[in-house]
Amino acid sequence: xxxxxxxxxxxxxxxxxxxxxxxxxxxxxxxxxxxxxxxxxxxxxxxxxxxxxxxxxxxxxxxxxxxxxxxxxxxxxxxxxxxxxxxxxxxxxxxxxxxxxxxxxxxxxxxxxxxxxxxxxxxxxxxxxxxxxxxxx
DNA sequence: GCCAACGTTGGC
DNA sequence: GCCAACGTTGGC
Numbered sequence: 001x002x003x004x005x006x007x008x009x010x011x012x013x014x015x016x017x018x019x020x021x022x023x024x025x026x027x028x029x030x031x032x033x034x035x036x037x038x039x040x041x042x043x044x045x046x047x048x049x050x051x052x053x054x055x056x057x058x059x060x061x062x063x064x065x066x067x068x069x070x071x072x073x074x075x076x077x078x079x080x081x082x083x084x085x086x087x088x089x090x091x092x093x094x095x096x097x098x099x100x101x102x103x104x105x106x107x108x109x110x111x112x113x114x115x116x117x118x119x120x121x122x123x124x125x126x127x128x129x130x131x132x133x134x135x136x137x
Numbered sequence: 138g139c140c141a142a143c144g145t146t147g148g149c
Numbered sequence: 150g151c152c153a154a155c156g157t158t159g160g161c
Binding site: 141147 | 156157
């Protein structure tokens with residue numbers, strides 16, 4: 001199983017909204033970046049991801065699961081763009097901030113730390129474990 | 138609100 | 150295929 005990180009501005013789509021969708025999940029529409037799209041195409045059902053609030057909070061707040069494979073993004077007619085569907089699994093007991101990640105030697109290679117602008121990112125097994133621990137899970 | 142970093146577009 | 154211009158993201 002692979003691990004990922006999904007970024008969202010809570011103004012546009014927040015963790016609370018994601019939780020409210022329940023097991024139906026939510027299509028992760030609106031990604032218009034090839035790298036991010038390619039990550040979504042590589043996702044398998046059951047893959048887990050962190051849910052990160054950008055701009056406001058700048059923290060990882062929860063864990064999501066891929067419950068729908070990459071499919072055409074319904075918000076555009078442009079056939080280049082796909083998206084997966086994700087559902088909330090559980091919140092972190094303690095949010096892990098970007099600052100926390102930058103301060104932790106074990107997380108210095110995280111994409112979140114090094115490539116702020118990529119909205120869908122891979123997370124390594126070790127990084128996943130570290131953040132879960134920091135998050136009180 | 139600013140601005141650096143980065144990705145995309147489009148003219149050549 | 151290059152690269153300048155432009156738009157967007159996101160941390161500060």
